[in-house]
Amino acid sequence: MQAAGLRIPGPTEKDSVDSLLSIGERIVETALSGGAESAEAFLLSGIGESYSIEKSSIGYTGGGGESGIGLRVIKDRRVGFAYFTEPDDRSAAVEGALDVARRGQKGDFSFPTGGSFPTVNGLYDPKIDQLGTEEGLAIIESLISGAREVHKGATVSGGSVGFGTDVVAICNSEGLSVGERGTSMGMSAYVVLKEGDQVATGWKSHEANTYCEPMRDPAAIGREASEQAKATLDAEPFGEGRKTTVVFHPHAAAALVEFITVPALFGDKAARGESHYSGKLGEEVVDPRFFVTDDPTRTGGLGAGAFDDEGLASRVVPLLAEGRVDSYLYDLGGAHEYGGGSEAATASGVRSGRLSDSRTYKDPPGVSARNVVFGATDPRPLERLLAHVEDGILAHDLLGAHTANPTSGDFSVSSTTLFRIKDGVLAGAVAPVMLAGNLPELLRGSFVGASVEVEQTSGHFSPTGIEAPYLALSDIHVVG
Amino acid sequence: MEERLLEMAAKRGVDFADVRLEETRRLSLEMKDGKLKKAIPGSERGISVRVLVDGGWGFYSTNRFDNGEVEAGLDKAVRMARASAGARTEKAELAEIDAPHATAIWTPEKPPEKRTLEEKSDLLSDMYGAVKDLPELVSVTTAYGETTVRHRYLSTEGADLSTGLTRILAQTHFIAKNEHGITSGRARIGGTGGFEHFDREHPADKAVETARVTITQLSAKSAPGGKMTVIADPDLTGVFTHEAVGHASEADLVLAGDSCLEGMLGKQVANEIVTVVDDSTLPGGYGSFAFDDNGIPGQRKVLIESGIQKDFMSDRYTAKRLGLVPNGAARAESYAHRPLVRMSNTFIEGGDHSFEELFEGVKTGVYAKGTRGGQVDTAKGGFQFSAQEAYLIENGEITRPLRDVSVSGTILTTLKNIDALGNDWALGDPGICGKGQMVPVGDGGPTTRIRDAIVGGSS
Missing domain, CATH: 3.30.2290.10 (PmbA/TldD superfamily)
Known part of the structure; x- marks a missing residue:
């Protein structure tokens, strides 16, 4: 009783x-x-x-x-x-x-x-x-x-x-x-x-x-x-569509990484062939200077904590390191089914509803990144990052990052708050443009660099904390 | 509890208070490659109180009914409202309505609770079974969800409403892969109601149809970027309508100076062939409801008629501020959220062109179908939406598939560039709209031809 x-x-x-x-x-x-x-x-x-x-x-x-x-x-x-x-x-x-x-x-x-x-x-x-x-x-x-x-x-x-x-x-x-x-x-x-x-x-x-x-x-x-x-008043048209270098504001960069890169590193998706990083553990897939880590132990991280939602002790999980897929993320269930046993679990069990950015008791744990940190191994102050761009744009916002295809990595998004970069310095506002490309390919062959300056933001559709820098990628198709 | 809370609010000298008591029962199932991975049954009960004191708003919600939490929450809401009243530049007031007294429980023709868990699990197995032998599919996830909500709404003006409805959804998500590449696709069926939705079109049939299309997308090439004619199917037209017209027609955004349609009432904002409606009375619509969360009956709202902006979607507060008649657009995600101005089922009315006629004279363009969603900057009027499948149009003919097509534009320009509407009006797939809170919505329209749309391609 x-x-x-x-x-x-x-x-x-x-x-x-x-x-x-x-x-x-x-x-x-x-x-x-x-x-x-x-x-x-x-x-x-x-x-x-x-x-x-x-x-x-x-x-x-x-x-x-x-x-x-x-x-x-x-x-x-x-x-x-x-x-x-x-x-x-x-x-x-x-x-x-x-x-x-x-x-x-x-x-x-x-x-x-x-x-x-x-x-x-x-x-x-x-x-x-x-x-x-x-x-x-x-x-x-x-x-x-x-x-x-x-x-x-x-x-x-x-x-x-x-x-x-x-x-x-x-x-x-x-x-x-x-x-x-x-x-x-x-x-x-x-x-x-x-x-x-x-x-x-x-x-x-x-x-x-x-x-x-x-x-x-x-x-x-x-x-x-x-x-x-x-x-952004007096914005000028971008001009004819062409490939150019885009420096993404930390929030814009975080959105691309949240919707495309991070889900591709979930162990269940990788095992089921749902990811552009399926079967690529240990393979070189991105520029060696670009890294992605899930670090729920990070002081003050928005998604940090001593344990995941299954009670596993938090630990740092390098996901993309030295250019290679270093690890996939597993909750306990995924570790048993796809990772060969509980030892594969990375303390990545998170309870959140579909399309929800907060933790809940209403769902069982599922695999998710908890506190993503990404950037360059050789970060530069923003001023120096921009200095490398002869002709490009700085995109402050992205409309439609959530509509990217996480499976292929293709994105085609709009940016309405952006600035031209000319000879390494900001040179006035630019009217809205569309930005298109394939993020896995860009991170592999078109990574220019990332800034020392970082901002923390929360995931849009998951309770993940993200620490993001300015991210510069070349060869992005820009349509004005 | 709810009556007592209202009495307590009145005793604390509020100018207005309303109480929403909500009871929700949910079930969701997820099957991956034929194996049941998740079954989540659950129920909850919560309450919220909203008060208006001296022109200031206060709100409190809780699902903890013990230890005086609800009463303490009311006190907190009153304190917050009173404190904020002095900081407001303009006192909040409500448009007058006749206090509603009604019971509106929408019972599905085929209620989900009369089906066993096995039957629901079998439905997912059928959906998986229908596509599992397609060799290009590397993974198939099928999902089922049902939500039954009961509300009691009371206000200090004497409103007393009891409402209830059920929503149901079945979805298949595939990953397809071959030597050309990898892509994904999604098929959804659902609405307000129960299993009768699956009688009209079985989720397994839709899964097969969508899976075949997803496979054809594997050989698709990148879209050409630039300005061109876009022909959008009813599903994508619905998302365009939702993003480009619907959000900018929400009175709270208009009131905040955050809509490019501010000041456009009575003015031409679209081609005269365009009529845009938000209708919360559509039978079976995923966004349908009997009463909104201000106690106003759900209704058909003509936002744009023959190209003229006729109305905005409003709640009692925004209607009062803007001099409108409140038209039942207040919706809250749950008891834990305050009502916001939201869409229900939003669409462009159908036209008179046949499907073939829409393509006539299109030298180069894109035929885009289905949706991966979209987003809008309502102040500047910029929007973006993505198609699930797309094809190149050359000299009036569909020639080859295109991958991952997105379209952008500015609202006022694009609405004027709609130059032909098909006679094939349909409601699109059920959707979820995020505006700080997630609510179920429907949208649709006819196949729509848009001149000079910006296609974001990479070739």
């Missing part, structure tokens, strides 16, 4: 990690007594606030909390899953998960046993816990005033500030019991500038796990958005 009245704590409550683990252990016990041979509970509790800008004024203010539990069970070598929100509903959830398990495929999957975990810094900042309405409104005011300092006619059409705290806990019947608390904060400003028939836009955002320096000067973020809009 199960005791009633279990309550999931809010993430900012004292001892919330221990409380979640205690509930998780009760759920695992219920699963074992209900017939599961082994079981795992993943518990998530989060809370946050957001403040939005609406036409240079405060718009909506809002907050919310959500918590829930994802349950996995193993019976007769088959895995089942169910999710629920009230711990007291655990018996029904166990039945549901066992019902799913009866219909699953047999395999050799087992839950991890725990062990030691790396210390990952920069995940939690108590100052974010203490932020409230007064601070949220003050930040919005600064974002707007910063933007309007640059140009009084600027309309801050959108933007926001948001901050929150969440706690994750995982425990299983094999002895794993681990939890972590994290904070997050982000702010952005989107500026529209109209002069005569011209419309220019500028956008700037900043995300971090801690209340770090750029967050303390929201006016600077507003100013940068406005300056970008101002700089």
Whole structure:
């Protein structure tokens, strides 16, 4: 008989990690007594606030909390899953998960046993816990005033500030019991500038796990958005379509790598022939100076953490190194099925819904990169990177990066905020163009370099953190 | 709970409050190469309260009903609204409506909950079985999803609505490979309702049809880049309509100064043959609903009529600010999100050209079908969308397949460059629209001829 009245704590409550683990252990016990041979509970509790800008004024203010539990069970070598929100509903959830398990495929999957975990810094900042309405409104005011300092006619059409705290806990019947608390904060400003028939836009955002320096000067973020809009007035046509060198802004570069390169390095996709890097482990596929690493141990990484969503200890995974495919990413299930066993797992189990950029308890883990770092082994300051470009463009944004073909690596996207590079220096704004090419081929034969300057951004359709530099590639087809 | 929350809001002196209680039941299945990899059953319940105090907005949502969390959330929302009111340049107000009292539970003809997990798993096996012997396919992923949502909507104005609907989706995703290269394709069927969608066209049949097309794309060459005529099939026309017209016609973006259609009401924005509609009453449409999340009935909204911008999609707040009549476009992804102005099923009305007539006189162009999605910069009016399959048109004839074709342009120019519409109107595949929140949408139209579109090619 199960005791009633279990309550999931809010993430900012004292001892919330221990409380979640205690509930998780009760759920695992219920699963074992209900017939599961082994079981795992993943518990998530989060809370946050957001403040939005609406036409240079405060718009909506809002907050919310959500918590829930994802349950996995193993019976007769088959895995089942169910999710629920009230711990007291655990018996029904166990039945549901066992019902799913009866219909699953047999395999050799087992839950991890725990062990030691790396210390990952920069995940939690108590100052974010203490932020409230007064601070949220003050930040919005600064974002707007910063933007309007640059140009009084600027309309801050959108933007926001948001901050929150969440706690994750995982425990299983094999002895794993681990939890972590994290904070997050982000702010952005989107500026529209109209002069005569011209419309220019500028956008700037900043995300971090801690209340770090750029967050303390929201006016600077507003100013940068406005300056970008101002700089793109009087854009000139690109001219006849041709191949040229494009330097992608970190956010634009991150989008291409997120949608094309990273999925191609998932172990299941590689094994099933779904990737342009299938069967190429150890082969040279990109310029030796270009690298991609998944580093969830990185201090302050937006996707960093001591463990993945299955409870495996985080580790650095070189994916493309010295020009070669160094490793593929595997969650535990993928490691068993495609990687030859659990040893192949790279702590890349992530729980997120389809097209979702946040973690959830509503899905079982699937393979994903967690905190991607990419760039050049010989990075150069942006100024020197541009100095190598005789005639090219700097693309600040990409429209439609998500429509790229991740299988072939072909992309054909639009850029509406861009600048000409002439003889190594920026030489005025350029009217919107389309950029087309095949990213795997470009990274192999047309890699010019990457900058020392990097920015952190979150994945669009996955809870992946990405640390991206300016990325310069030659031979991109540009159609004006 | 919801009535009590509303009473508490009234006692706290709000000018307006509404409460949405949502209960959702989901099932999703995924099969890879014939093996069931994921089966995810689940249910959840959550509540949100939105308050207007002294012209400031506050919102709070939670799925934690214990320990006074809901009541504390209400207090938080009221505090935030009150604090923000003083910082607003203009007080928020709502367009008046008659407070709705209704029950609208849409029950599918063939409810998914009456089918067993085995039947749903068999459906995926059938879809896989239909294509598994095509030698070029190196992997096949089939997926099934059903979501049933029940809402209760209450407001301090006296609204009391109970609504419910089910959405269903079956999808096949293939990777095809041969000596020419590798590519992917996707086939989707679904909508609001249940298994009756699969009676009209079985997902296995659509999988076969799409897989064959995907295979033909393997021998496709890169598209020629530049300005040329594009003929878009109903599916791609739908995405173009959604991206290029729909988003720019959302009243919140118009209000924010973030739409190139701001100030265009009553003006010619498109060729006179173009009529654009957003219709949340389309039977079975993936974006259909009975009432929006402001309690306003779903309706057919004519956005552009014979080339003239007639209306924007609006909620009660944006309608008041812009002097419009709210037309039921407020949608929230879930209880955890505040309602935004969103599309439902968006399309261009059909024309009178036969398919063959559309190609007549096209010296060089691209015939583009299906979609990989798109994106728009509503302020500047720039858009981009990608086709799933494409063919070169030379002297009025389809000559050879092209790979990974994308089209871009500016909204006002492109709408005027639509010079012929087919008589083959159809709703395209179900889709998901992201605008900070993900909501299911439908879109469609006739086969559409666009002059001087920019094709982003690499040859």
